[in-house]
Amino acid sequence: MEQEILKLLKDKRNTSLTSIEINDYLKLNSVEEYNQLEKVLEKLCQEGKIYYSEKKKRYTPIENTNFKTGRLLVNPKGYGFVVLDKSFNEDDVYINGTNLQDARNNDIVIIEIINKGSREGKVVRVLKRDDSTLVGEVYQKDGKYYVCPDKTGYIDVLIPEDRLKGAVPGHKVLIKPIREGHEYIGEVLRIIGHKNDVGVDILSYVYQYDFDPTYSDEVMSAVEKIPTEVSFSDMEGRTDLRSEVIFTIDGDDTKDIDDAISVHKIADDIYELGVHIADVSHYVKKDGIIDKDAYDRGTSVYLVDRVIPMLPHKLSNGICSLNPNVDRLALSCVMHINTKGHVKDYKVFKSVIRSRKQMTYNCVNDILENNHTPEGYEPFVNELNLMKELSDILRRKMVNHGYLEFNRPEAKILVDENCHPYQIDLRNQRTGEKIIENFMIVANETVAGYIEDMKVPGIYRVHDKPNKEKLQVFLKFLNRKGYNIKADINKFRAADYQNLLKLFADKDEEVMLNTMAIQTMAKAKYSDTNIGHFGIASKRYAHFTSPIRRYPDLTLHRLVKEYTEHNDPQTVSYWQKKLFDIANQSSKKEQDAIDCERDVEKMKKAEYMEDHIGERYNGVISGVCEFGMFVELDNTVEGLVRIEELPGDHYLYSKELNAMLGRKNKNKYVYGDKVIVEVVKASRETAQVDFKIIKENINYEKKQEEKTSKS
Numbered sequence: 228m229e230q231e232i233l234k235l236l237k238d239k240r241n242t243s244l245t246s247i248e249i250n251d252y253l254k255l256n257s258v259e260e261y262n263q264l265e266k267v268l269e270k271l272c273q274e275g276k277i278y279y280s281e282k283k284k285r286y287t288p289i290e291n292t293n294f295k296t297g298r299l300l301v302n303p304k305g306y307g308f309v310v311l312d313k314s315f316n317e318d319d320v321y322i323n324g325t326n327l328q329d330a331r332n333n334d335i336v337i338i339e340i341i342n343k344g345s346r347e348g349k350v351v352r353v354l355k356r357d358d359s360t361l362v363g364e365v366y367q368k369d370g371k372y373y374v375c376p377d378k379t380g381y382i383d384v385l386i387p388e389d390r391l392k393g394a395v396p397g398h399k400v401l402i403k404p405i406r407e408g409h410e411y412i413g414e415v416l417r418i419i420g421h422k423n424d425v426g427v428d429i430l431s432y433v434y435q436y437d438f439d440p441t442y443s444d445e446v447m448s449a450v451e452k453i454p455t456e457v458s459f460s461d462m463e464g465r466t467d468l469r470s471e472v473i474f475t476i477d478g479d480d481t482k483d484i485d486d487a488i489s490v491h492k493i494a495d496d497i498y499e500l501g502v503h504i505a506d507v508s509h510y511v512k513k514d515g516i517i518d519k520d521a522y523d524r525g526t527s528v529y530l531v532d533r534v535i536p537m538l539p540h541k542l543s544n545g546i547c548s549l550n551p552n553v554d555r556l557a558l559s560c561v562m563h564i565n566t567k568g569h570v571k572d573y574k575v576f577k578s579v580i581r582s583r584k585q586m587t588y589n590c591v592n593d594i595l596e597n598n599h600t601p602e603g604y605e606p607f608v609n610e611l612n613l614m615k616e617l618s619d620i621l622r623r624k625m626v627n628h629g630y631l632e633f634n635r636p637e638a639k640i641l642v643d644e645n646c647h648p649y650q651i652d653l654r655n656q657r658t659g660e661k662i663i664e665n666f667m668i669v670a671n672e673t674v675a676g677y678i679e680d681m682k683v684p685g686i687y688r689v690h691d692k693p694n695k696e697k698l699q700v701f702l703k704f705l706n707r708k709g710y711n712i713k714a715d716i717n718k719f720r721a722a723d724y725q726n727l728l729k730l731f732a733d734k735d736e737e738v739m740l741n742t743m744a745i746q747t748m749a750k751a752k753y754s755d756t757n758i759g760h761f762g763i764a765s766k767r768y769a770h771f772t773s774p775i776r777r778y779p780d781l782t783l784h785r786l787v788k789e790y791t792e793h794n795d796p797q798t799v800s801y802w803q804k805k806l807f808d809i810a811n812q813s814s815k816k817e818q819d820a821i822d823c824e825r826d827v828e829k830m831k832k833a834e835y836m837e838d839h840i841g842e843r844y845n846g847v848i849s850g851v852c853e854f855g856m857f858v859e860l861d862n863t864v865e866g867l868v869r870i871e872e873l874p875g876d877h878y879l880y881s882k883e884l885n886a887m888l889g890r891k892n893k894n895k896y897v898y899g900d901k902v903i904v905e906v907v908k909a910s911r912e913t914a915q916v917d918f919k920i921i922k923e924n925i926n927y928e929k930k931q932e933e934k935t936s937k938s
Contacts (some may be wrong), residue, residue, distance in 0.1 A: 228264065228267050229267055230251075233271070235249065236249075236277060243287045245284055246265060246268060274547055275289035275296030277289060278292050278337070289337075289878070293339055295348070296311070297309040297310050297335070298310045298333060299322070299331070299335075300332060300333070301379075307322040309348065318346060320348040321348070331378070335419060361413075362377050362400070362435040363375050363381075363399070363400065364400075365399075367396050372387075373384060374400060377431060378435070382411075386413045398421055399420060399430075400417065401415070401416045401419060416862060417434065419431055425645050429532065433528075436528075436820070436822060436823040438535050438819070439524075440535050445516050450541050454546065455546055465576075465577045468489075468578045468580045468599050469554065471501070472489060472610055473489045473582055473583060474582050474607060475582050475586060475611075476587070476589060476591055476737055477586075483543040483544055483547075483583075484548045484775075485772060486667065487502075487503040487549045487557070487582050488501060497563045498563070498613075498620075499563055500564055500666060501560070501668070503558075503559045504560070504772050505557060505775055506774075507538070507547045507784065508781055508788065511538065525813050525815070525817060526816050526817055526820045527543070528824060531648070532800070533602060537776055552581065552583075554579055558784055559577075561574050562776065564620070567620070568621045568624025568669075570673055584604075586604070591662075594611055594886070595658045618658075618666065619803065620894075622661065628721075629764030630721070630764045631764070633745055637654040638654070639653070639829050641655050648831045648832070649835075651862045651863065653863070668763060671768055674783065675767055675771075678790070681794065683790050683794065684786075684802040684803045685769065685806070686753060686755055686806050686810055687754055687755070687757045688760060689753070690752075690763070692761050693724075693761070698719060701743055701747045702714060702716070704898070706729075708899065710730055721762075736901075738859075750764055753811075753813045753817075754810050777817075779810070782809055782813075786802065831911075832864045832865075833913070836864055836909035836916045837910070840908070840909060841905065843906075844861070844903070844906070845901065845903055847900065847901055850898065851880065851898055855868050857874075857894055858918055867916070868918050868920055870887065875889070876889035876895070877891070878890070881915075885897060886898065902920055905921045
């Protein structure tokens with residue numbers, strides 16, 4: 228009956244019908260059939276396939292209305308985006324905080340488009356509540372036990388005593404809400420720990436985003452059967468590169484080492500670059516228990532004091548990690564690159580390698596930037612200088628093709644033995660980091676081309692063109708800031724973004740404007756269809772270089788090996804059926820990991836600021852909304868200045884100007900402006916920081932001084 232109704236409503240003559248009219252068209256004759264019809268109509272409405280107008284009493288296909296269905300993602304700042312059902316083939320829709328109604332993060336909702344130009348909508352109805360697991364704190368009231376969820380927008384959940392599983396007030400727990408009648412009753416699935424225990428605050432986020440720091444007995448049993456050393460039989464059929472000068476460069480505390488590199492100058496105008504990646508697929512067999520667990524996890528999660536690895540430590544830090552002075556299995560991509568940065572020839576093959584040294588970025592940077600060679604690095608100085616030479620060539624080629632270099636610093640939060648933050652440093656990309664990035668990018672491009680040239684199913688890292696509406700809003704904002712940008716958004720290229728970034732360079736608002744530029748762009752994701760990568764300015768790009776920590780890379784390794792060894796119709800058919808789901812799952816878990824890492828950082832930054840109440844900082848306005856404005860400090864901590872706390876005037880929010888406007892004195896606080904703030908409140912539990920303005924808008928004062936001097 229469902230298909231008959233949908234077919235009927237999609238007929239241009241019958242796009243809006245009452246239930247009686249539908250009944251008549253379908254020639255239903257009994258009360259029982261009509262009752263069944265109403266149930267089916269209600270189901271189709273709940274699924275968002277049709278829309279029922281209470282006013283007109285008519286049913287209409289959702290695509291014929293101004294309504295859309297999709298999944299709501301709520302930003303911690305109070306607004307949201309709806310990722311539309313793929314049938315709409317449209318970009319995400321922005322939802323202002325005042326238009327969320329009672330919808331919560333991850334709910335399936337119907338929205339109405341209220342501004343087509345800016346892609347803004349409002350929630351009309353919640354179709355399906357997010358009934359996934361929740362993390363919260365147990366408390367007792369009137370003799371009953373409840374869990375207060377950590378996620379905002381969720382009501383407290385009653386936990387019957389027989390479902391507490393030993394949890395007591397103060398415990399952080401993972402629960403499963405179960406609808407019983409008109410209310411939700413919860414069941415404790417796991418006790419995470421007491422809220423004051425060391426590390427429980429971070430674990431709460433880990434479980435909230437459906438990652439698990441433990442592995443099942445079945446997975447660990449399978450891992451125990453994996454060897455700790457490479458055997459002679461493992462090396463059969465592989466190219467032996469153990470005599471090559473190959474080494475790794477990573478962070479000081481890296482334990483899961485995916486990639487190693489080698490370089491030679493084989494002619495005056497040709498470099499031979501080897502990128503050797505851990506052959507995880509040799510040990511993690513396709514469709515095995517370890518593989519299925521890795522698929523569910525999708526990625527490793529890197530938090531301030533720990534890593535939640537995609538693969539158990541025996542693999543990620545052991546036999547799969549390219550540790551120094553031991554034999555390791557690899558998949559090597561060896562490229563011949565000319566002095567213009569173009570790959571003229573390449574081979575991708577199975578190999579066995581032995582890394583000569585586990586280098587760190589700090590030591591490599593000391594050699595290449597300060598001409599100081601740390602102990603133990605003396606035999607590798609020539610190779611490192613040659614790598615820098617090739618890296619610079621590759622970077623010039625990338626930039627000439629449109630590669631986008633955004634200036635957006637990342638924070639490194641240092642914690643003590645009790646996981647209490649005591650310092651926030653900024654990560655800067657220096658010479659060593661650029662070498663690895665440039666080499667990994669060229670290897671990723673090369674392997675993507677290898678798969679695509681074979682005309683077989685592949686998994687790609689794709690990045691679509693920018694959203695035109697967001698771009699237009701951004702360019703208008705820049706013109707109001709005095710940048711006088713003239714551009715055709717229909718022909719806006721990566722090179723045009725590069726020109727914008729050059730205009731911002733060394734300006735006070737550079738970081739904020741870089742952030743705004745990033746927000747106009749589409750999200751990079753995984754796909755079985757190659758559309759290219761806009762941000763890297765690459766026509767063919769894939770993730771090949773991190774199979775220990777990313778499932779798409781592990782998948783690509785399997786594709787390379789299987790297509791090379793037996794490219795038959797059965798293999799092609801298998802991957803045609805699998806890759807769409809792998810790409811979607813990997814994209815989802817990547818976003819979960821990003822959100823988890825972001826929330827943990829935000830919480831630890833708030834905890835850090837608890838020790839700095841009353842202190843003053845320079846900051847830049849990083850967001851403006853109805854209830855106030857966000858200010859980001861130089862150390863990347865972000866806090867809220869509430870609108871009622873703005874000094875000296877009554878302020879109104881201007882969405883068009885992205886600013887707060889003073890009614891009397893005409894002062895303005897605009898996105899990107901510099902201010903001085905004082906920390907008035909910070910809370911680890913809420914992960915929030917509150918500021919107050921100490922010095923009036925610095926940008927405004929400068930302009931006033933300029934006017935005075937001119938007069």
